């Protein structure tokens with residue numbers, strides 16, 4: 001047990017306290033325990049110094065729990081089935097446009113930076129109705145600094161990743177405030193109809209049970225939080241799907257077969273819809289197997305709110321805990337021959353509970369899971385029906401920050417498919 005951060009060195013104190021007073025929970029039992037003890041023994045936790053650097057500190061809730069409760073209170077509106085159905089054709093048209101502009105003209109592309117570009121543009125469109133590519137870029141560049149510094153040691157000297165993240169965060173907050181003010185003005189003048197379905201409008205109109213609406217800085221914080229939660233995770237999932245489809249030609253062939261059937265059932269100009277997504281069962285098994293072997297989120301933190309005992313270990317109040325995806329995803333006890341890429345593991349009822357946890361579990365399970373599923377499947381449909389590819393660098397290494405990242409960005413040699 002390390003003493004809590006002392007006055008004068010709060011960041012170093014917080015970092016050391018965090019590293020030394022951390023319990024990592026492993027295996028299905030560990031996952032089950034943490035997921036089911038939410039709000040009883042543990043609550044969500046992220047390093048405070050990090051949040052203060054990236055978000056408006058004056059608009060932060062009193063605790064991670066409070067922030068999560070607010071976040072979850074407006075998300076159902078944005079992520080409810082009717083809303084998700086509305087996003088599918090938009091995702092499809094944007095995936096088509098992205099592949100046409102950023103993949104088709106080239107015979108070699110880097111998948112990771114491009115999938116980040118695509119998922120970020122999509123988030124800008126669906127969260128805030130930003131369509132202008134220049135505007136998206138103005139956001140994307142500082143946002144890349146933020147995500148690169150998110151899990152860095154929080155030391156704010158020029159040249160550190162944390163320092164760059166702070167600078168990126170400042171630009172994003174400024175940009176977001178001007179977008180929010182503009183939208184408020186449009187809504188008050190009844191001009192917001194084209195953006196009626198986006199997240200920003202829903203946030204501006206949402207109120208709690210006492211009729212309180214969120215202020216502009218609270219909304220900006222929530223949008224930054226959602227961009228962080230959704231961006232690297234989804235682009236990593238897409239990148240590894242493309243990677244495994246290159247490594248396993250038979251799997252690529254079977255995904256293509258499923259997607260061709262769907263394409264054949266539609267007119268040439270028809271966009272994908274909700275019913276089409278429900279037919280993509282094998283493709284989703286493939287995406288799940290990609291997330292099993294390369295989980296986009298490695299796990300998540302909690303803070304002990306009381307003293308408790310788990311498996312004979314005493315965890316004192318105030319300690320941080322971490323659940324991990326790898327400790328079950330790669331365990332032969334739960335997944336036979338765990339290094340083998342085998343989408344059939346997800347046939348029928350799939351893996352046993354608490355063993356496949358790319359989205360977490362329990363009350364804090366990722367609320368964007370369905371949104372992510374749509375985004376990944378729509379992309380898979382478009383990329384396999386348009387291209388064949390092979391890895392330009394078959395032995396490319398993977399690094400972690402904290403999501404897995406192919407060190408060279410996964411370059412692939414592309415060939416346009418003849419249908």
Ligand code: HEM
Nearest residue numbers: 068229230233234237296297300358359360364366368372
């Ligand atoms: C493949 C893509 C994604 C993966 C693998 C993923 C995974 C996760 C994981 C592991 C957590 C932490 C759960 C915990 O604390 O135990 C989480 C939380 C969260 N995710 Fe996702 N996520 C993805 C996409 C998205 C998307 C697209 C959105 C929004 C549209 C989103 C919104 C959130 C939010 C708001 C939280 C915090 C929930 C809370 O604190 O209560 N995620 N996600």
